[in-house]
Amino acid sequence: MSVKNSTLKWILAAAAVVVLAVGIFLIARNPAAKTVGTVQITVQDQNGKTLADKKIGYKEGDTLVSLLENNFKNVRMKDGMLMDIESLVTPDDWSYYIAFYKDGKYSEVGVGSAVLEPDARYSFVFEKLEY
Amino acid sequence: MGSDRKSFLTARELCIMSLLTVILFLQEQILNFLPNIQLTVFLMLLYTKCLGLWKTGMIVTVYVLLDSAFMGSLNPPFTGGQWVAWMAGVLLIATVFRKTENVPALTGGAVLMAFLYCWIMILPTMWLLHVEFLPYLASDLLFEVILAASSALSTLLLYEPLSKLLRKLLKYTEQN
Known part of the structure; x- marks a missing residue:
């Protein structure tokens, strides 16, 4: 794999990790009531x-x-x-x-x-x- | 002569395919506690690249039946929809991405495959649960993004080593 391709691979992997982390955070967010x-x-x-x-x-x-x-x-x-x-x-x-x-x-x-x-x-x- | 002709499927290949089907099924059950984080898309992409369309189609068929029966969703619209949705992705990889071994390009294929599966599955879900298209899409979108991201990550990290391993294994069974 070329250096350019390898760099792109790791950038994409980092982006995927960020998207996963944000997605899990949003799903796991507590749906607690904010009012009475x-x-x-x-x-x-x-x-x-x-x-x-x-x-x-x-x-x-x-x-x-x-x-x-x-x-x-x-x-x-x-x-x-x-x-x-x-x-x-x-x-x-x-x-x-x-x-x-x-x-x-x-x-x-x-x-x-x-x-x-x-x-x-x-x-x-x-x-x-x-x- | 008939004996010289290479058969479509040898007993050894069938054993490997059975094992690959078990891996496909088990990983989903093991990762079931995580929301849409699974290796299913990646494994189907890997199998399509290494085994081709027809053999992967056989694996997908057994996997869909096994998964539906185990999860209690074995009914014609849902199981049929699941088969069509997975096979659409397999077909995509076997045609558009047939010649490429470029990992970032295949990652794009995995992301497309994940969204294709989710979007096709909207139809049987709408039919079975009587839900409307837009509310369902809105509530499902986050889960779709997670499936796409986990499929992309697994393809980026695992495609190269596992495709080498699987091809080596398949070559070994051909030679012996």
Whole structure:
């Protein structure tokens, strides 16, 4: 490998390390609430039956995951995704999954990355994986 | 005569390909705790450069089926989408980057391959999870950049030594 190519290789490697470090930092950033407020959290089964519906107050530093863990039964997270809550259990074959909605729309971020917003309505709905 | 003709696949090559498939599958499971940091793109690029399109295609097919079954996502749209997405990258390397051994150029190929995989996978994900294109792309972009950066880094650091090693191994099996 020529000296020029070798130099370029190490410059690119350094750039890749920087991009990786920034990316991991952004992903690992704590999605803690920056305000105080109240949110509504609803859990529904596959038939649309409401299993839980709670208005919960939160303070600075709280996260959606911490609210779920402190206010609902059987909460289990895996890789930032909600696997189990109340009587809903994601099966191993993923034929059903817990869909995450914010204010009635499919959330743009995962449960683990969501930052609490005042008066937001978070819904967890057990949905069949259809194809 | 038939006996003089070089067969497409010898038993030894098949053994090596099986081993390479296991490496491809295991590294992903081992690195699973890291967000999109994996050697999958790099290994597929390496295999394509050393084994060619068809043999790498066979490895990719087994890997996709194994990975989908293990991760519980073995269904036609997702598994099919994954196969198409990985094979698009393999095809890219086997055509556009076929003649180059220049590591920075191949790194560009790895980055393209990573984004190609992520963008093709948006389609089955949209279909299965009923998500809209732009919100999904926005939430996935950071993970795409991480996959591209980890693929670039592994190609820059590992391509030269591992391609030499794999070619030596393949040559050895041809001679013996």
